[in-house]
Amino acid sequence: MLKDGHIDTVIGLPANLFFSTGIPVCILVLKRCKRFEDVLFINAAEHYEKGKRQNVLREGEGQEPNDIRKIVETYQFRKEEEQYSRRVSMEEIEKNDWNLNISRYVSTTQAEEIIDLEEVHNRLTDIDRRAKEAREKHNTFLRELGLREI
Numbered sequence: 001m002l003k004d005g006h007i008d009t010v011i012g013l014p015a016n017l018f019f020s021t022g023i024p025v026c027i028l029v030l031k032r033c034k035r036f037e038d039v040l041f042i043n044a045a046e047h048y049e050k051g052k053r054q055n056v057l058r059e060g061e062g063q064e065p066n067d068i069r070k071i072v073e074t075y076q077f078r079k080e081e082e083q084y085s086r087r088v089s090m091e092e093i094e095k096n097d098w099n100l101n102i103s104r105y106v107s108t109t110q111a112e113e114i115i116d117l118e119e120v121h122n123r124l125t126d127i128d129r130r131a132k133e134a135r136e137k138h139n140t141f142l143r144e145l146g147l148r149e150i
Contacts (some may be wrong), residue, residue: 009040012102014048016055038087043106083108
């Protein structure tokens with residue numbers, strides 16, 4: 001179906017959305033006469049409201065999130081949004097052995113913060129230096145009072 005150009009979009013939905021299944025759901029949008037040479041992947045698995053027995057896609061009013069509208073508009077206008085949707089070329093899908101796993105193309109993981117170890121070392125050295133200075137100052141006051149130093 002991919003080679004024939006019939007798969008237009010792959011939409012990932014959250015788990016526990018339907019009564020009889022607790023696993024995440026995937027929708028494949030098929031078209032006979034597709035205009036685009038790519039496949040749109042939408043990862044909406046984290047855009048929902050948690051319910052007691054069942055999760056729901058939000059239909060927010062005004063400034064509130066509207067998950068359904070976001071999915072529809074992303075599909076309709078084939079919008080790309082980091083960590084939500086991406087248009088993937090057939091070449092890239094072929095390189096991935098025709099795998100349609102959404103998380104392969106649209107990752108929702110946050111990049112780890114890069115830590116400058118030199119800066120952290122300098123801050124810790126400075127804190128240690130100021131602690132020693134404070135201890136010495138404190139011990140000076142204790143000596144003046146005739147008390148035992150720490």
